Amino acid sequence: MQETEEGRVPGEWSRNWTSRVLSRIFPPRCARADCVSRPLIWRRTPMIRMDDRWLCSARCVEAEARATFEHMSMPKEPAAGHRVPLGLLMLARGFLSEAQLQTVLAAQRQARGGKIGSWAQRLNFSTERQVLTALSLQWSCPVLALQTPPDFTCTAMIPWKLLQALRMMPVRFIRSTRLLYLALCEGIDHGALLAIEQMLVCHVVPCLVSDHAMDAWIERKSSWTAPGVRVFNQTSGAAEMARITASYAGRLCADQIQIVRCGAHGWVRLTAGGNKSDLLFDLGWLHHDRPAEGLEWSAVG
Numbered sequence: 001m002q003e004t005e006e007g008r009v010p011g012e013w014s015r016n017w018t019s020r021v022l023s024r025i026f027p028p029r030c031a032r033a034d035c036v037s038r039p040l041i042w043r044r045t046p047m048i049r050m051d052d053r054w055l056c057s058a059r060c061v062e063a064e065a066r067a068t069f070e071h072m073s074m075p076k077e078p079a080a081g082h083r084v085p086l087g088l089l090m091l092a093r094g095f096l097s098e099a100q101l102q103t104v105l106a107a108q109r110q111a112r113g114g115k116i117g118s119w120a121q122r123l124n125f126s127t128e129r130q131v132l133t134a135l136s137l138q139w140s141c142p143v144l145a146l147q148t149p150p151d152f153t154c155t156a157m158i159p160w161k162l163l164q165a166l167r168m169m170p171v172r173f174i175r176s177t178r179l180l181y182l183a184l185c186e187g188i189d190h191g192a193l194l195a196i197e198q199m200l201v202c203h204v205v206p207c208l209v210s211d212h213a214m215d216a217w218i219e220r221k222s223s224w225t226a227p228g229v230r231v232f233n234q235t236s237g238a239a240e241m242a243r244i245t246a247s248y249a250g251r252l253c254a255d256q257i258q259i260v261r262c263g264a265h266g267w268v269r270l271t272a273g274g275n276k277s278d279l280l281f282d283l284g285w286l287h288h289d290r291p292a293e294g295l296e297w298s299a300v301g
C-alpha cells in the first residue's frame with residue numbers, strides 16, 4: 001500500500017532517513033543472540049528494524065519473525081466477561097419490559113443464536129437507537145455522532161480484509177493530533193485497537209454504530225481492494241509465515257518491519273523508503289478446530 005497523506009507521521013520521513021543513514025555508517029549490533037554474522041564498520045546492505053530491534057540479514061529477520069509469530073499463534077483465552085448483560089441494561093432503561101425480555105431470550109434460545117439487540121428489534125420491542133444506547137452503556141463507548149459524512153479515504157490506512165473481519169470502519173482521521181475515529185459494531189476488541197494504534201502510530205477513538213450502518217458501509221466498499229496487500233489464508237504455522245515475511249522483506253528491500261496481531265490475523269507491514277506493503281496471515285486457520293472467538297460476544301449481545 002502506498003503511503004497516504006493521512007498515514008504519514010509529521011517528521012517521520014526525515015527521522016527515518018537520518019536513522020537509515022546512521023545505521024549504514026555506524027551499524028548497530030544485530031539483536032539476535034543466535035546471529036552468526038560478524039559486526040561490520042560499513043554495511044553495503046542496510047540493517048532492518050523490527051519494532052525496536054535491529055537485524056542484520058534475511059536469516060535473522062526470519063528467526064525474529066518466527067519467534068513473533070510463534071507467540072501470536074498461541075490460542076488466546078477468551079476474555080473474562082464482566083459486562084452487564086445487554087438484556088438487563090435494556091430492562092433497567094425501560095427499553096424492554098420483563099415479559100418482552102423473556103420473549104427475546106426464548107427467541108434467541110430457539111434460534112440458537114443472534115444478538116439480543118437484534119432480536120429485540122426484529123420483534124419490534126425496541127428501536128435501533130435504544131439498542132445502540134444500551135450497547136454504548138455496556139461497552140462504555142460513545143455512539144458515533146458526526147456532523148458531516150464519514151471520510152472513507154482513511155479506510156486505506158488499514159487492510160480492507162481486516163476491517164471486514166473485525167467489522168470496523170475508520171470514519172475520520174485528524175492528522176494534526178493523529179486521532180483515528182473508528183466505528184465498530186461488534187463490541188470493543190482492545191487487543192485489535194492497540195495493534196492498530198501501534199501500527200499506525202495514532203490514537204484510536206472507538207465509536208459505536210448499528211449493524212445496519214456497518215453492513216451498508218461494507219457493502220458499498222466491498223468491490224474495493226487495497227493495492228499492495230497480500231493475504232495468506234492457509235499457512236502451516238509460524239515457520240512458514242516467517243519465511244514468507246523474510247522473503248517479501250528481501251524482495252521489497254524493506255528497511256522496517258512491523259508485526260502485530262489484529263483480531264484473528266497476523267498483520268505485517270513492510271516499509272521500503274516511504275512505501276508500505278502489507279501481508280495478512282489468517283491465524284484463525286491454525287486453530288480452526290477451536291470455537292471461534294466471536295461466539296463469546298453473541299452470548300451477551
Ligand SMILES: [Zn+2]
Nearest residue numbers: 030035056060
Ligand atoms: Zn544477525
